[in-house]
Amino acid sequence: MLTKKGSATRQRIIEAAATEIRERGIGNVTLDDIGRRSNTGKSQLFHYFPEGREQLLLAVAQREADRVIEDQQPYLSELTSWEAWRRWRDVVVDRYRRLGVNCPLGALITEIDRRTPAAQEVTRQLFVQWQRQVEIGIRQMQDLGEIDPELDAPSAASAVIAAIQGGVVILMTTGSARHLEAALDFCLDHLRGAQLRPSGKH
Amino acid sequence: MLTKKGSATRQRIIEAAATEIRERGIGNVTLDDIGRRSNTGKSQLFHYFPEGREQLLLAVAQREADRVIEDQQPYLSELTSWEAWRRWRDVVVDRYRRLGVNCPLGALITEIDRRTPAAQEVTRQLFVQWQRQVEIGIRQMQDLGEIDPELDAPSAASAVIAAIQGGVVILMTTGSARHLEAALDFCLDHLRGAQLRPSGKH
Structure with missing residues (x-):
């Protein structure tokens, strides 16, 4: 202590x-x-x-993981209007565009070795927390009548987290935020029930 | 020669x-x-x-990248019905579930060092080719009247590729294909124009 x-x-x-x-x-x-x-x-x-360097790096990784969530506030914790969702989408895109090809957390986890249980736990916890917040946001919008109550909130939240993660990985490789933006917009369009014209054929 | x-x-x-x-x-x-x-x-x-080991590993990485596309055939090249899209979704999920936490291409690219131009070119080309096929599939479905013609096909294809990539990265960390499945299903639901009940409030 x-x-x-x-x-x-x-x-x-x-x-x-x-x-x-x-x-x-x-x-x-x-x-x-x-x-x-x-x-x-x-x-x-x-x-x-x-325990030296590795123990310190692990604590820094935890700090960077906390920052991933902090940087999305206050929007991530209050996804109670489409305006809040839009702002949240923007801070996520801005954050990763600013970091560009340099993801501090990714670099730390790679340095520690992503296969160690301690490193895996840092990323696992981050994704659990992040996804839970998105899921709460979806449920709140369902309560408000803004998202179809039949949508499976946990699956949709998983899809949103996967979309962000994929967009970030591609950004880190290519330096372009285009995929991240497209992925988030696609998810938000679907959540909003943006009407793609029904085909009537199926 | x-x-x-x-x-x-x-x-x-x-x-x-x-x-x-x-x-x-x-x-x-x-x-x-x-x-x-x-x-x-x-x-x-x-x-x-x-040039030795690295040159050979790069050729193997190219082979594994080609295999990523091959393993999605014949579906990826013929996304001309919802049945084909569903089968394609299944082969993608099966492929990565079978590989689990071991992505041969990812391991090779890491070993070569993902920052070298040659390694980046292998992944870049793979994503360009993959995304182009998905985009062609979306356009074909638009021509058939199965997807809203107003949907921006290149953006939607980017979103699908990001969703897969994110799902695979999470699968490689957690061993679970749940995110990959959720992400693909979410994308397909949106492309099909699956009717989330409109809220009428926005």
């Missing part, structure tokens, strides 16, 4: 590491750089992260 | 390497293993791949 001061120092180290990694890339950041930026000595670093 | 026989030998080496990598994982496969499996000596290997 950390004291309040200890907890603040630990957080300062994590934030310093996150900033260094965002600015200069994970391959170029040493524990010395992080100590310098956070005004902490090596012994202090190892006091808070006794 | 390779002779017909040379070309066949080169292809045999690539197929042997692809099979070895699929069976035992890229980290465990040596050039000796590939030589043994393809009945080719080291000097022959270097005759066809003078």
Whole structure:
């Protein structure tokens, strides 16, 4: 259990590491750089992260995962109107367009090794939390009579999360946000029940 | 320019390497293993791949990318009925469910280093080709009166590709095909103009 001061120092180290990694890339950041930026000595670093670099990187990954959700607020938690959905769509696109080919969380998870259980747990939790918020949003719109009550909210939320994830992966490869935008717009059109002209043939 | 026989030998080496990598994982496969499996000596290997291991891996990545498209045939090239779309959806889900957390193409691209121009070109070409086929399918269904002619086919095809990509990435992390299925079903529902009950409020 950390004291309040200890907890603040630990957080300062994590934030310093996150900033260094965002600015200069994970391959170029040493524990010395992080100590310098956070005004902490090596012994202090190892006091808070006794297992060393990997333990610190995992804490930074958790911080970046939290930030993924934070960056979508306040919209993600209040998807109670189509205007809120539209704004949420815009912050998601803006966030990833700004990051471009550099996804800090992706870089950290790759560095830690995405197959380790601890790394998987960070991403798993992020997706669970993200998807739950989208699902709550869909249910709220159903309660408001804005989305068909027969739509299966958990499946639809899974589809939205997959669409975002795919758009981001393609953005990270190509540098273009076009797929992410198309995917989100497609999902929102379907949720709104945007009327594609029925064919009458099926 | 390779002779017909040379070309066949080169292809045999690539197929042997692809099979070895699929069976035992890229980290465990040596050039000796590939030589043994393809009945080719080291000097022959270097005759066809003078730049060595990376050049061979790139050729295998191209082979795996071709296979991504092949595995979706004949459906992907003939998306001219909802039945064909449904079958295509099923082969995509089956393909990736069978591969599970092991995506041979992904492993190869990671090993080559996904930032190299040659690796990026392999994935880029795959996505261009895949998306073009989906777009052609959408246009065909529009011509048949089965999809609203006002739907923007290129954007919709981008959205479908992003949804698949996201579903596959999540499958590779979690081992579950649930997101991939939900994402594809969501896209198909929208393309069919599946009637979500209009809210009448917007």
